[in-house]
Amino acid sequence: MKYFTLIVLFVLFSCGNKEDILLPKSAVTVVADVQDHSPIYIFFRTKDKDTMAEVNRKNSIISTNWILNIDKRLPLRLVIPEVIKLQQKKREEKAHKNEKAENYYSYADTIGKNLAFIPFTNVYYKMEKPTGTILFFNKNNEILIENTIVKKEKVKEVLIQILSKEQSNNFTLSFNKDLSFGSYLQNKIFIESLNLDLKSKEEYVH
Structure with a gap:
């Protein structure tokens, strides 16, 4: 194509x-x-x-x-x-x-x-705020983990620090409702590149 x-x-x-x-x-x-x-x-x-x-x-x-x-x-x-x-x-x-x-x-x-x-x-979308450990993309397309801005290259490292290596895939994806679909998809591809095999199949938009 x-x-x-x-x-x-x-x-x-x-x-x-x-x-x-x-x-x-x-x-x-x-x-x-x-x-x-x-x-x-x-x-x-x-x-x-x-x-x-x-x-x-x-x-x-x-x-x-x-x-x-x-x-x-x-x-x-x-x-x-x-x-x-x-x-x-x-x-x-x-x-x-x-x-x-x-x-x-x-x-x-x-x-x-x-x-x-x-x-x-297998993604289940919810138009509400999540709970637990959250990886959030704000309207400026910045990444926040536990309400702290994190650079892309540090995301996996920070998740391991917070959750331990064994539990580093046990977080929830969340996106600002005003984020463009283009930015959303690029962020999805970025998360895919981390090879974390996310436990949660839910994604939140709010």
Whole structure:
């Protein structure tokens, strides 16, 4: 899946309209290819001074892998409620359920010049504040652990100091609701790179 500009252009043949989505970017490839998939789009819209998220899932098939193509400019407070609805629909489906079908976010791989993907099938989103040991990304995209700002290169070290080496994966991810989806996805890829095998499958947005 090649991309040649920062704007990934999707043509929705069902309505004959051309729609632009600015995908997040990363120099890391988490998943290079997804077979048997259905695309879902969440577009960036504006009306007067308001920003809105518009979902198009006309081509989605429950039994396939879902790829969510989400505009990186959208804030999490608009994106995540829509993602929760989509996840709920797929999880509650009985007639055509495929236990092997996954959900992925797409992004632009700046090294391979391809689309790449990161899975979120097992993530359960909550629009509230978490408890316990929290790794929080604030609206300025700074990382806080136990309310203290930590540099990216020190995150794993600090978690081990707080939780011990054996428990360094026992923390909760939390994100400011006004963080852009583009920043969120880059942070997800960063957490993936730590190879911590997170115990908690919940992510909080508030």
